[in-house]
Amino acid sequence: MMNEQGRALEQLLSGAFICQTSDETLWRVLKNNDYAEKIEQQLNVLNRTLTSCADGEVFYAAYQHLGDDERKVLGTQFQETAAGLLPMVEWLLLVQQAVGNDMPLTQGQAIRLPELQTQIEDTPAFKEQLQKIARYRLFNSLSTEVDGQLKQLFKKLTDMGYLIRPNPEKQIYLATGKVDYLFDVLKFIDETEALSLSQQAEQAAMQESLL
């Protein structure tokens, strides 16, 4: 059997995000400075470095030195992230509204698929929204039914690492730290491009309440 350090190294080198929800043991290993230093040394051999986001709660491997090849990889990666932003944002808002607790999805939060499905099926506006989201290239669902669209969405999101399904017999999904990573990306874009997104949303909400 491999020890935790080896497993953490394997996960990192296969491009995974490690957070408390996805694998608590490994996450603790990485939180421990001694282990993290050892892993960092091993990663350095392969031109990688241990990186964290979401206030140090989510770990992944980044390139240590950027050559042309690495830049090419990062370029395509960025294109994918940028193209996936709008569908992901719409999906996050849909879940937040349909679940009805007014809380954005964060790491460790559970989504009960059957409950979400009934909520969406009972509300025509959510249904329309879902249809729109499912047709994005990111999710690429051809189904016309809520059931099929949701299944495809959740399958894709699980494949991409945004959700995990701890018990394969139950339709309960947990959000992973990658969701927090997505918020970090949004924040970064907001700040760098000086979009002041929060203010825009606040103003829109105020106008709505005035109307």
Next chain:
Amino acid sequence: MNPNLYNSGLKLLHAMSRHADVIMQVYLSGSLDESSTTPQVIDNLKKLGILWRPEPEAELRLKSAVRNLLENSLQDERSRQIDANIGSALNGLKTLADHYKEALHHGRFAESQGHLNDLREHVYSLTESMSNSVRILFSRIHNEFGYVASIDAKIRENELAQSQVSTMLQQIELFQFDVLAETAGSNRELRLLLVVTLQQSFSRATQELSLVQARLLELLGRFREYRGRTRLLKGFLLHQEQHPDFQPADYSALSAVPMLFNQASGIIKPAAADVYNVAHETDLQQLVARIKALHRNDKPQTQRSSGKVSLDNPAGEAVVENKLKQAVESYFCDIIDSGQTVTALQYWQQQQLECDAEVWIYRVLDGYQSLPDEEKQYFELATHGHADPVYSGNYVVEDVELGLK
């Protein structure tokens, strides 16, 4: 004891238990639906001071004392009332203590006992109300203000709780233990009540309040984070609507790529099995055992498919079976005729039989075993073969030899 007070108290409690359903209904819905019960009951409850009408046209409501009783006993999380009037309670204590000391001084012991009991009552109710207030705050924090739905409402609730905590803390500052100690003087009973009991509950309350404050701040931070995130999402959508062609600049092309967009690609692929690793032997063996054995016919596809099983002529199959059976019989007869031992494969070659050699050996064994016992004893069957090179105890039969005994 005052018998009148006792009796009217009993009457009140009886009325409450008799009309418990009405009271609970009012407690839950806030006001009484007067059509749901008779005017006598309403009058009765009003007279006893359980229900009251705040304004002439308003609906009947529960008196706050009854409401507080229910909220405290049921530990209802909706309860937001916090009794923070410690200053006046402390003044009351001081007055009572003075009464007590005066009565003692004049040697009126029965009166002094009454004052002491009153004082005790007040001290305990003060400590209870303090711990109650803290408990109410805690229970609201505990489910993160789950009784209101939106984040904004939660933030408002949090702010209310914070202001209540600071009021509590301000009130608690009114405890002046030097003054209390002076009031108690050298009297043992008074010292116990005013200094020891109050000090214990004081220190407990301050300790818990500081915990409450820390939790409230933490929660507020989290709620603000949630609100910020929601606004971020909504703002992004708005921005996309207003600027549909918005594309963030390619940060990966910057000279210093932000770590957020620096994600190394996966380079590890599954490892291969090592068949020479002894530790893996059992696992690998189990894997091998699960592989299905395939007996492929080495004739080409065209020949195999031509041998179709047609159900039109089920007798065809029987003909082949019969042919083999006859061949086995003639093999046995041949041995009887010649009186020499012949192996099954030798006979198979001599007669140029069409069937597979292995099938033929099986048929011969089958034929021998199915002979009746008295006929079987004339023959003797020997098997030719070799022991399996790897698995001891296994014997591979290559040919059988049949002869007369």
